[in-house]
């Protein structure tokens with residue numbers, strides 16, 4: 001790890017040998033699932049990292065441990081200079097479904113996290129308005145969730161996560177439930193917001209296009225037990241918003257193919273563990 005003492009940049013998130021075992025009780029029998037096995041990963045300040053891999057490889061569990069919603073069985077997660085022991089305002093989470101309060105307007109939903117944080121009313125309104133404008137919902141702030149499209153609800157969820165000014169934005173398949181066009185619009189929004197705010201972003205996706213289009217690095221995980229299989233550096237430099245142009249690049253096709261091949265090797269059971277290679 002680099003530290004300020006040696007002149008290097010300090011990683012924003014350090015995941016150190018994190019393991020997670022769940023105990024499952026079904027009828028009269030008890031079994032355990034090794035959801036994560038000694039996962040280590042460092043995420044640089046301002047970096048975008050995608051977690052991908054087969055169903056059940058522990059992506060959501062890892063994200064929830066970073067968020068502090070789940071406790072690791074062993075190992076630690078450090079965000080900034082603090083070891084994670086629970087939820088905190090330094091991290092914001094966007095879920096696959098925005099989970100908005102149906103009786104509150106978009107503005108009031110975004111204000112909710114700020115209310116919990118104890119921010120005074122006028123300040124809450126100012127911040128919530130600013131974040132809704134940032135995600136392009138300046139004209140729909142007074143609508144309730146049943147008056148918003150799926151994409152608009154996700155934008156409210158994004159604004160809500162950003163309103164507490166987290167250092168790290170965590171997103172669990174944030175666009176997985178949206179149609180292709182809406183999804184692409186939101187992907188571009190995330191890149192624009194990242195350019196404007198410089199937030200560190202860790203997101204879970206099953207969509208390899210999304211992973212390669214948005215991320216600086218893609219972490220491919222493998223199941224049984226959940227672990228890091230391979231980390232891919234994305235060699236596409238410069239602005240990413242022109243998805244049409246990016247998809248036409250050789251680097252895009254090659255990297256996507258490399259991740260897909262490795263993923264398929266796991267599906268067919270011929271992917272040795274890192275230490276066995």
Ligand SMILES: Nc1ncnc2c1ncn2[C@@H]1O[C@H](COP(=O)(O)OP(=O)(O)OP(=O)(O)O)[C@@H](O)[C@H]1O
Pocket residue numbers: 022023024033034035053054055056057058059060061062226
């Ligand atoms: N609360 C829980 N109790 C018991 N087992 C759990 C719990 N949460 C997750 N698991 C198990 O841990 C493993 C990893 O689950 P997790 O949801 O993290 O995987 P995932 O990679 O996000 O899957 P998917 O891509 O299908 O969403 C799975 O075997 C799952 O059944």
